[in-house]
Amino acid sequence: MIALTFAVPGATVPPMFFRPVPLAAWTIAAFGAYFSGVLTLPVAFAAAPVDVVVTIPVLKDLTEHVGGPHVRVVSLLSGYENEHTYSPKPSDLIAVRKAQILFEVGLGLEVWVSSLVKNAGNPNLLVVTTSRGIGLIRDHQPHDEAAKTGQNASPVGNPHVWLDPENASIMLRHVTEALSTVDPEHAAEYRQNQATYLRRLDALRAELLERLRRVPDRRVVVHHPAWPYFARRFGIQVVGTILNQPGTEPSAHHLQSLIDQIKKERIKVIVSEAQLNPKIPEVLARETGARVVVLTTLPGAIAGTETYLDMLRYNVLQLASALERP
Structure with missing residues (x-):
């Protein structure tokens, strides 16, 4: 030697x-x-993580599961805000300016994101719309509310696609493809992480469908139209909606119609949301004897919903329990 x-x-x-x-x-x-004149041991330098910005916490969770230690993810929303009416902060502008990838849902959910990207002035930013390829559900708005607000249902489709785990798997694929494009060195690892997560997602979906199979009456009134994909996947029947447009107040006529419907049809559950003011759902509950169950559309808004899988489980189990009560 x-x-x-x-x-x-x-x-x-x-x-x-x-x-x-x-x-x-x-x-x-x-x-x-x-x-x-200085003796030092050689050091192996790892490549810097891919800087990613996402609009909502669901995308942060999916990105971190795929990217693991090779990504550094910033979510613009923390889970407590209303994604429709969010107003970006100066720190959001800085994050987008430094990022290599930005993941959004699209479909008009984040109406504020295009101006944020433009103002950030990052010509190398890869913007990925994760709802691409998902079969959409149109919103249906009552005529009296449409006349009052002067707005029509979305010409594209309801943007809350992630509340169906089947759609989340499509969003996960977009995340994996984008990370593999920007960081091909770890593409095989990203695909492996995607496959592992999809197995967990499939197992949870089967578990939750089995739980709801025991619930005979699945009719609910919801706070705002965030739940059509969730309802379709899990067999929930949405018979009424309190707020038909984000950022608007329901008319007195609409509220009275809901009260009459809840009483006549003996609807037992009103779904409120952690991101919205609970006042109106609570008023309806007092007037009708229905009970309010608070769910969340975003991870992190309620204790025990820190991840996407946690959020799905929480929403289904809370809803099933409320529907089963006499």
């Missing part, structure tokens, strides 16, 4: 302190250290 011994210039070291060192254990960095 070849051995290399040397002394750092300017240092006085007794000969007995010299030890043979295998040449194979050193890199060229050791020779550089000799000439600089």
